[in-house]
Amino acid sequence: MTLATYKWTIANYHQAIDAGLFTDESVELLRGNLVVMAPERELHAYYTRSIGHYLQSLLGDRALVSEAHPVTLPNNSEPEPDIAVVQPLGREYLEHHPYPENIFWLIECSQTTLTKDLTEKKDIYAEAGIQEYWVINLQNHQLIVFKDLQNGIYKIEKSFVEGTISPIAFPNIQVSVHQLLN
Incomplete structure (x- = not known):
């Protein structure tokens, strides 16, 4: 038996979202594959919020700290990193999610997804030209x-x-590691 797979493009993925296909699922697009995202537990939510708030206080209006929102990458990926520190382009983001050239750096808070974040996501971000992860x-x-x-x-x-x-x-900018981890 042959297993047939379907590789999604970003355009197909957006059409499916617009059609309401994923309303009951939390998914992200990684290299053309739909990946179901694990439900967020309290620990993960706490760290994402805390780190996002801390970084925004350090960066002020020099950057936008975006929590758990998509970024669009050229390798048929539209992941939702826990934190994306991006250019503050305002209403331009009504037209598109941040592209690699808009991204200063990405952060994943990892507990159950540590292996994926240290391998697959790291590789996807590097291939897309994200300078720091x-x-x-x-x-x-x-x-x-x-x-x-x-x-x-x-x-x-x-x-x-x-x-x-x-x-x-x-x-x-000096980011306190203690502040990120506590």
């Missing part, structure tokens, strides 16, 4: 930072449990 490992209370993007691959991976870090796009 952070994973908040809620299992081990650590921040994992991916950067130095070369040929669609992050060359640097560093883990932090304390100290401060400056995002590539905002070298004058």
